Amino acid sequence: MSPTLEKSSSGKSNMSEDVFAAFLCDETTLKTVAKVAKENGWSPDRVHEGGVNNAVKTLAGSASPQYLIVDISESLDPHKDMGSLAEVCKPGTIVIAIGAVNDVKLYRDLLTAGVQDYIVKPLVPEVLRDAIKIAINASEEEVETETVTSHHKAIGIIGVRGGVGASTIATNTAWLMSNKFEHKTALLDLDLQFGTGALAFDLEPGRGLTDALANPGRVDSLFIERATVKYEEHLSILSAEAPLSENTSLDPQAIHHLLSELRRNFENIIIDLPRGMATSNPFVLKELNELILVTDLSLVAARDTIRLISFVKKQTPKLKISIVANKAETGEFNEVNPQDFARSIEEDLTWTIPLDRKTALQATKLGQCISQSSPRSKVAAELNSLASFYCDVTEVVEQKKGFFDMLKKGGKS
Ligand SMILES: Nc1ncnc2c1ncn2[C@@H]1O[C@H](COP(=O)(O)OP(=O)(O)OP(=O)(O)O)[C@@H](O)[C@H]1O
Ligand SMILES: [Mg+2]
Incomplete structure (x- = not known):
């Protein structure tokens, strides 16, 4: 998607016939959209009566705008009508839909179909302002992502079962990348209620992540600078301790926007992603460049690794998955030996x-990660190999071997 229209450096589009149009069904919504459009430097003359059907009719005979706000509340079949709209719009058009039905399935279907956002009536100006701000940022991100941040990676880390050590690997990887390899790194802990991202470094999580997810329109580089908890020069942490009574479902647009901003500001984004969060919000997987599945060598973990690999491949066939076996015992003390485990998960x-x-235990007591507290341990050596691989540090990549290669060589120093 590449916006074809000229934009000012402020992010606001220049007043032009093709920048914006809205097709709306009721007086109140018309007035609200006209007011907010004006604030963005968009002509209120481009706000039309009539919903999605009128949009299809009008745009079939004229150039489609860069930003399109369309009311689907009178549509009998929103999926079909949005399909017709897609046919008459140029590919770069960013669409915000407005409707009367508060239905999560409709919302997700619309987003999957490429709609930027869906807002439920009554239309609140503040919500529309946020949606427009995100839409403008999104079109800028399309242009910038390829140039500025093409080498910036979002790496998701999922434990296939509880307690296998996913967060331990996430915190150590983030610390090694930032401290040892001096890559600007963000640790994003999406375990919003039970996360340990901040705790692992003996920090308070702060409100940054909660605010970023609740008010995505406010998230920009300055916000990221203020909202992240800085541990060291190159390591920033976004973590939360949301009340247990709170609904912590994720908004796809808020996540997309947050990750785009993080990509702009950090070379690596390590995402501690609880498996339940990944399966109920699979759009997060689509934001990743790499995925690490952490398992132990138990029978149930083998089953769940297979199930998760299959789930991820269905959602994001191209996403590169690496498997980390953590808490490996010696010899016969593993439920499944590493070779059989690898064979069973293919x-x-x-x-x-x-x-x-x-x-x-030593790391926990010191409020540090293992790579800090016991840098010469075997655990730290493997973590070092993992972090260096994702930082493209070639001389250390040499050490990246499977368990059996290590055994054959008689272990590593
Ligand atoms: N290689 C290891 N050897 C010994 N203990 C470990 C190892 N890796 C992690 N642990 C310990 O296991 C416990 C669970 O680790 P962690 O919190 O990282 O797991 P998790 O998969 O993130 O758990 P959750 O499902 O709760 O998110 C912690 O006490 C941690 O210190
Ligand atoms: Mg965890």
Whole structure:
């Protein structure tokens, strides 16, 4: 998608016939849209009566705008009508839909079909302002992403079962990338209620992530600078401790926008992604460049690794998945030996990290990650290999071997 119209450096589009149009069904919505459009420097003359059907008719005979606000509240079949609208719009058009039905399925279907946002009536000016701001940012991101941030990576880390060590791997990876390899790194902890991203470094989570998800329109580089908790020069943390009574479902647009901003500001974004969050919000997977599945060597974990790999491949066939076996015991003490585990999941175990309770406990007691508190441990050595791989540090990549390669070589220093 590449916006074809001229934009000012402020992000606002220049007044032009083709920048904006709205097709709306009722007086109140017409007035609200006209007012907010004017604030953005868009002509209120481009606000028309009549919903999506009128939009289809009008745009079939004229150039489609860059930003299109369309009311679907009188549509009998919104999916079909939005399909017809897509046919008469140029590919770069960014569409905000407005409707009367508060239906999550409709909302998700519209987003999947490429609609930028869906707003339920009565239309609140503040909500529309936010949606427009995100739409403008989104069109700028399309242009910038390829140039400025093409090498900036979002790496998701999912534990296939509870307690396998996904957060431990996320915090250590983020710290190594930022401290040892000096890559500007953000640790985004999407375990919004039970996350340990901040706690692992003995920090308070702050309100940054909560605010970013609640008010995506406010998220820009300055916001990121203020809202992230800085641990060290190159490591910033976005984490929350949401009340347990709170609904923590994610908004696809808020996540997309937050990650786009993080990409703009950081070379690596390590996302601690609880498996339940990933399966109920699969759009998050589409935001990732790489995925690490963390497992232990138990029978149930083998089953769940297989199920998660299959789920992820269905959602995002091209996403590169690496498997980390954590808490590996020696010899016969694993429920499933690493070779059989790899065979059953039909994937290599790219990294195998030994179980080392003493080292893990030491890190917790010091409020540090293992790579800080016990840099010479075997756990730290494997984590170092993992982090260096994702930082493209080639000389250390040499060390990246599976468990059996290590055994054959008699272990690593
Ligand atoms: N290799 C290891 N050896 C020993 N203990 C470990 C190892 N890796 C992690 N741990 C410990 O296991 C516990 C669980 O780790 P962690 O919180 O990272 O798991 P998780 O998969 O994120 O759990 P949750 O499902 O709650 O999110 C922690 O006490 C951690 O210190
Ligand atoms: Mg965790």
